[in-house]
Amino acid sequence: MSQAGQAVSAPRSGDRLTGSVIVVALVSAISGLLYGYDTGIISGALLQIGEDFDIGHVWEQVIAASILVxxxxxxxxxxxxxxxRGRHGTLLLIGIVFVIGSLAASLSPDPITLSLSRLVLGFAVxxxxxxxxxxxxxxxxTAYRGRLVLFFQIAIGVGIVIATIVGAAEIIDWRxxxxxxxxxxxxMFALMLRLPESPRWLAxxxxxxxxEEALGRVRHRDSDLSAELQGIRENVEAEKQASTRGWSGLKAAWVRPALVVGCGLAVFTQLSGIEMIVYYTPTILTDNGFSDSTALRVSVALGLTYLIAQLIGLAIxxxxxRxxxxxxxxxxxxxxLIVLGTFFVTGNDGKSMIPWIVATLVAFMAFTAxxxxxxxxxxxxxxYPLATRAAGAAAQSASLWGTNVLITxxxxxxxxxxxxxQTFWMYAVFNIIAFVFLWKKMPELTGRSLEEIxxxxADGKFKPADF
Structure with missing residues (x-):
């Protein structure tokens, strides 16, 4: 283990939460909420949009998928x-685009304009x-990193819940x-104005x-920052001496295991079937004889299940x-998903089976969320290593969103x-493949500092057996 890794992972007063760190997590949470709301609101809105614009399934798929493109x-x-330009300035821009995209989509006069507006909104997402x-x-x-980053994920669930409740109300116009x-x-934009740039990016x-000033703004005033700053400096210096920077750095053999795990995990989060349920549950249920109100209430139940399951996951x-x-x-x-598919294949999908179908949907949502x-x-x-972190995260996001586009x-x-x-069965197989992939490739990252990972x-030990 490097000296930097030892320094960063050692207990210190800097591990205490501060108000500034909480605001950082809050900004991330708002962006996650917008992601969940803007993608989830289309589920119920499609029922109104389809009637207003007199469109069929093909246009509905395009409108739903445009935000993903x-x-x-x-x-x-x-x-x-x-x-x-830094993480801070980029998030400020994203806040502005969120505002523009939301307003443009709400004022769209036709499905083409709506799709293009949601494309802009998708840029921010x-x-x-x-x-x-x-x-x-x-x-x-380090001690709080996992939980604070996951505020973003939890907020997605909050956004989905709000979106499903708004849709189920059936009294709020989709615009x-x-x-x-x-x-x-x-x-989100206003809060970002008060926050510092990433100290790791600045270094x-x-x-x-x-x-050092930025780190001091997000650490307790009595904290000794020397150990953490030393770890950051050593890590930055090592990156400068290495040939792994940006997108080209992702091609390096020693970085590749992280890229495989990250992008593979991103793809399987979508192939799990979660987006199928979030985007199209009302459409699937109404196409199979459920009433609009029943389908929308089921969406609310699934949204709440998503949020509760994520809160439990966050706690444990x-x-x-991981x-x-x-x-x-x-x-x-x-x-x-196997049980759910069996209901439909065997014809046990009538009104008498609604409680069982809903219970199975809720169970799936709980385990995947x-x-x-x-x-x-x-x-x-x-x-990902510091010098390739933004590129790696982008590759992972693109893998996730690209898979999402294909599915939608x-x-x-x-x-x-x-x-x-049969479609539910297909996604069940994807979950089984995901289990095998992650069993073989994904190491345990919990409790490790970014520098330790x-x-x-760098040591060629990014395997489950080595952590």
Missing amino acids: GAVIGALTCSRLAER GGATQTAPVYVAELAP VAIGMAAVPAAI REGHLDRA IDRVG RRLTLLTLPFAALA GGIQLMGWLTGSEI LTLLSTMNAIGTG EQHL
Whole structure:
């Protein structure tokens, strides 16, 4: 273990939470809430939009997926902005785009304009998912890093719950529902004005005095910052001497294991079936004979389950461990999808089976939201070396959003082609494959500082058996 790793992981007063760190986590949480709300609101809104614009499933898939295409663009673009201009300035820009995208979507006169507006909104969503967790991870004390980064993930659940409640109310026009997202976006922007730049980014850019000042703003006033600053300096110096920087650095053999785990995990968070449930539950249920009101109430139940499961995961993740929690929950998520698919394939999907179908949907949501869904953004903020962290997180975000686009654009068509139950079975298989992949590739990162994780990569020991 390097001296830097030892210094950073040792207990110190800097591990205490401060008000500034909490505000940092709050900004990240607001960006997560916007992600959950802006993507989740389309679930119920599609029922109104379809009637207003007189469109079918193809246009519904395009409207739902447009925000995801924008997210891929935003993740890739903001990774470069975060490297060149800093995490802080990039998040300020994202706040502005959130406001513009929300208002433009709410005023759209036709499906084309709505899709383009949601593309802009998606830019902010993708940029936030790439930048906010990294920003929090680089400012948070090691002892709290996992929980503070996961505020972003928990806030996604809050956003989804709010979106499903708004949709289920059936009295709020879809334009108002979409436009309301501009309010938290403006609050996010205002809070960012009070926060410092990432001290790790400042140190990497050669601004050591500013890095020390920024770190002092997010640590307790009685903290001795010397050990943490020394660890950051040594890490930055090592990165300067290495040939692994930015996107080209991701090609390095010693970084590749992190990229494989990160992008593989990102892909499987989507192939788990979570977005199928979040975006299209009302559409799937109404297409199979459920009433609109029943379908929307089920969406609320699923949104609440998502949030509760994530809160439980947040409470236990630093004790149970990232790897262990993921591997414990994946088999049960797969089983729930197998049972759900069986209901539809065998014709047991009528009104008498509604309680069983809902219970199975809730069970699936609990196991996937409380397991693999916690890991997608968290790992992207911590497994990559400092010099490639923004690029790695962007690659991971793009993998996640790209998979999401593919699923969203094809899901309803796939169900029409092979059947609803068979589609659930297909996603159950994806969960099983995810279990095998993560069992073999994903090490336990819980309790490790960012510098310790990087040291394991440099030593060629980024394997489950080596942690």
